[in-house]
Amino acid sequence: MTSITDPSMKDRFTCSLEEIHNNHLKSYAEIIDTISELSHNHRQFVKSAVDTCLKKCKDDKKLFETIQEFKTDLEKKKMALKEKRRAISDMMSEVQEKEMQKEDIILKIQRDKEDQMKRKDLIESQNRANKDRLRNLQKARLVFQDHLGLEIRTIIDKTQMVKGEKLQFIFRNISLSDQDSTYVITMGIKENGSYQIVSSDPVLECLPVLESRLQETNNLPAFLANVRKEFISKARS
Template sequence: MSITDPNMSDRFTSAMEEIHNKHLKIYSDIIDTTTEQSQSHRQFVKTALDACLKKCMDDERLFETIQEFKKDLEQKSKSLKEKQRAISEVMSEVQEKEMQKEDVIQKIEKLTEDQTRRKALIESQNKVNKNKLQNLQKARLVFQDHLALEIRTVIDKTQLVKSEKLQFVFRNINPSDQNNAYVITMGIKENGSYQIVSSDPVLDCLPVLESRLQETNNLPAFLANVRKEFISKARC
């Protein structure tokens, strides 16, 4: 037809341009509609998001308020239970004291009787101790005056806790030098037993003497044996 009709090509071109223009208008309308709907959707989403955020904040404040009320209620409930327990304990103590009243009276009477017996026992023990003290004084005179024994108190400052020790200084041991000192140092352990710290000069048999002292608890006999060992060592 383009061969037989020279205008056919122009009409075809015009028709194609018209179709193209229609498509462009349709596309333009679609783009405008899409843009308008997109803006409307963005505005809807923004409004919905703002509403959700406000709702979340309101819910968080409400939740915090509920938690505060809950904590306050728990504290009041705990305080009430403690007061109830305290009242119950006081009532129990009052009842227990009422029940123990007779027992206390009986115990007081028994303590009075025990005190009377202890007083009599103490008086008797004092008499015995007085006799022992007299014997110890005699022994002291023998050791100090006749055997020249000197007793010293030594404070040990090297330890974390200061402790007192006793030094027994023997003289009249060495015939060539009567004033020469022979010393043994003793302490007392926490359990009350004697502890030999050192001797000057050193006695080889000191552990045996210490063991015997632990068994007999006889300090004068121990000192007498130590003196004998010092005399034996001085004569060697």
């Protein structure tokens, strides 16, 4: 066994320590290089992750802004659609109202046409009735004026009950003592075409009965004959 007091032993020990120390330094250097590389890689990774996150945040922000714009646009479109629906509803109500007015106007026109036809029929009926009365008057004139001295006058008196044109029938040859004395009955025609007795001179109490019979029969000559009889009866009583 080599003695520790051997001078070469010290040198070998020193060399061994230096070799170990150098190995350790080399290992430390490798570790430091590895750590430095890992640290650099980590920084690069962190930087990349941060950049990715920032880009993601930016993209997300832009996406949120786009979504908000879509929501705002959608709300505007909803409001516009709501306004259009309200306008369409108002328009439909107006159309329905006009349709109802149109139906009312059509019904009114139809009623007016019917009323016109009724008035036309009434006028034609009144004209026929007036023609019949005119013929009766002509017959009565021939019978009474030519044979019995009856005078027929046309008068217009707006102060009487029956306004417009009236006829006065003036009877003579009634009184035996005075053949020229006159007995008068005044008649008019109502709006419905019927006869109306306005007055008589002298007054005949039975005149309403004779007028009612005239309305029923529309026989004017017979009415005048009966009036003449009543005047004769009154004159000779």
